[in-house]
Amino acid sequence: xxxxxxxxxxxxxxxxxxxxxxxxxxxxxxxxxxxxxRDHLSAEEVFMLVKGKFPDIGLxxxxxxxxxxxxxxxxxxxxxxxxxxxxxxxxxxxxxxxHHLICADCGSLKEIKxxxxxxxxxxxxxxxxxxxxxxRLDFTGTHLTCNLGDQCKKKNKVS
Amino acid sequence: xxxxxxxxxxxxxxxxxxxxxxxxxxxxxxxxxxxxxRDHLSAEEVFMLVKGKFPDIGLxxxxxxxxxxxxxxxxxxxxxxxxxxxxxxxxxxxxxxxHHLICADCGSLKEIKxxxxxxxxxxxxxxxxxxxxxxRLDFTGTHLTCNLGDQCKKKNKVS
DNA sequence: TTGGGTGCAAAGTGTTTGCAATTGT
DNA sequence: ACAATTGCAAACACTTTGCACCCAA
Numbered sequence: 001x002x003x004x005x006x007x008x009x010x011x012x013x014x015x016x017x018x019x020x021x022x023x024x025x026x027x028x029x030x031x032x033x034x035x036x037x038r039d040h041l042s043a044e045e046v047f048m049l050v051k052g053k054f055p056d057i058g059l060x061x062x063x064x065x066x067x068x069x070x071x072x073x074x075x076x077x078x079x080x081x082x083x084x085x086x087x088x089x090x091x092x093x094x095x096x097x098x099h100h101l102i103c104a105d106c107g108s109l110k111e112i113k114x115x116x117x118x119x120x121x122x123x124x125x126x127x128x129x130x131x132x133x134x135x136r137l138d139f140t141g142t143h144l145t146c147n148l149g150d151q152c153k154k155k156n157k158v159s
Numbered sequence: 160x161x162x163x164x165x166x167x168x169x170x171x172x173x174x175x176x177x178x179x180x181x182x183x184x185x186x187x188x189x190x191x192x193x194x195x196x197r198d199h200l201s202a203e204e205v206f207m208l209v210k211g212k213f214p215d216i217g218l219x220x221x222x223x224x225x226x227x228x229x230x231x232x233x234x235x236x237x238x239x240x241x242x243x244x245x246x247x248x249x250x251x252x253x254x255x256x257x258h259h260l261i262c263a264d265c266g267s268l269k270e271i272k273x274x275x276x277x278x279x280x281x282x283x284x285x286x287x288x289x290x291x292x293x294x295r296l297d298f299t300g301t302h303l304t305c306n307l308g309d310q311c312k313k314k315n316k317v318s
Numbered sequence: 319t320t321g322g323g324t325g326c327a328a329a330g331t332g333t334t335t336g337c338a339a340t341t342g343t
Numbered sequence: 344a345c346a347a348t349t350g351c352a353a354a355c356a357c358t359t360t361g362c363a364c365c366c367a368a
Contacts, residue, residue, distance in 0.1 A: 019346085019347080020347075020348090021341085021343070021346095021347060022342085023347090023348065023349080024342095025348080025349075026348090042332090043332080043333080044332080056349095056350080057349090057350085058349070058350040058351065059333090059350090059351095060334075060335080060349080060350070060351080061348080061349060061350070063332095063333060063334070064334090064348085064349090067333095067334095077240070078240075079238055079239075079240040080238075081238040081244075083331075083332070083357090083358085084331090084332065084333095085240075085333085101283065101287060101289050103289075104292065110287070110289075112283075116282075117296075120275055120296075121298065123275075124260065124271075124298055124300075128260060128269070128271075128302065129302055129303045130262075130269075130298065130300055130301070130302040130303070131300045131301050131302075132298045132299070132300040133263065133300045133301070135296070135297065135298045136295070136296070136297045136298075136299075137276075137279075137294070137295070137296050138294065138295045139280065139283055139289065139291045139294045139295075140291070140292055140293040140294065140295075141283075141289055141290045141291040141292045141293070142290050142292070143287065143288055143290070144288045144289070144290065178321090178322075179322075179323090180321095180322065180323070180367055180368070181367085182322090182323060182324080182366080182367070183366095183367095184324075185323090201357090202358080203357085215324095215325080216324090217324065217325040217326065218325090218326095218358090219324080219325070219326080219359075219360085220323080220324060220325070222357090222358060222359070223323085223324090223359090226358095226359095242332090242333085242356070242357070243356090243357070244357085244358085
């Protein structure tokens with residue numbers, strides 16, 4: 001996990017390359033993403049969190065910034081099928097997406113940080129002449145110790 | 160691949176269990192899905208195709224039917240991140256979803272019918288105490304022989 | 319016959335866009 | 344200074360819902 005200033009410098013550098021500016025709004029958004037690396041925040045959630053630090057921000061700015069950060073490969077835009085896009089800061093050392101365990105009972109989401117697909121990607125390249133640049137692997141099911149209750153997000157259940 | 164009447168009977172049987180009726184609209188929708196098993200149709204696409212055989216159908220009926228068929232596990236509802244849900248008739252012999260190759264150049268989508276994840280699912284169960292009931296595996300990249308042109312759907316490109 | 323199903327139009331989502339005002343470099 | 348960026352509101356695209364009428368069992 002990088003420290004905040006280093007990350008901001010890195011972001012600023014990438015923005016500059018694209019003739020873009022590091023505004024206060026964008027800075028706050030990056031900070032919020034950094035402070036919530038564990039979650040997969042939706043634009044609306046980012047908006048709420050950012051509003052705490054910068055009340056005048058508009059939702060459109062959040063969408064525009066997240067889209068921009070996605071193009072710069074600073075965040076990954078994901079979609080778990082619940083109708084909202086979710087955004088994650090991209091690790092520098094992990095080119096590939098993490099895998100996910102989605103609990104059908106409580107809707108919770110766990111990340112697996114390892115990359116389990118190296119071999120399969122090789123196989124795809126061999127058998128199908130398809131050069132893989134990214135992948136996505138989600139498992140749906142139930143974790144046996146599912147603690148329904150406070151954390152239960154059944155309403156947000158995927159698919 | 161089942162014949163049409165057999166599939167309709169099977170659907171009818173499942174509908175009956177849920178106190179639902181096999182209406183003409185529902186029958187036409189199932190026929191359309193059966194005739195386009197290779198594609199991953201969106202609701203709108205199903206609507207267009209159904210309209211050819213049953214011009215008076217309403218879009219809402221298509222959505223309601225696809226949702227119903229999804230609940231009955233007759234179709235799978237998928238989401239490739241392009242903002243539309245897509246629906247596929249579920250194979251009887253393949254419990255799990257197929258895997259997908261999504262070409263970043265032309266947006267085309269190829270299916271891999273094999274299940275490559277048996278071992279990984281076992282590992283998830285062991286290491287995380289998570290019972291997998293379904294999964295999803297998509298690879299993004301480019302196929303070397305990408306024929307841009309007629310088939311190019313870049314506009315619909317995922318993510 | 320009657321409860322489930324339908325079409326239509328209106329209402330909901332989540333997201334994008336046009337524009338005048340504002341801001342970072 | 345001036346292009347990039349912002350907030351707002353309106354526009355969008357996809358999907359869901361309320362309701363009076365309709366039809367399959």
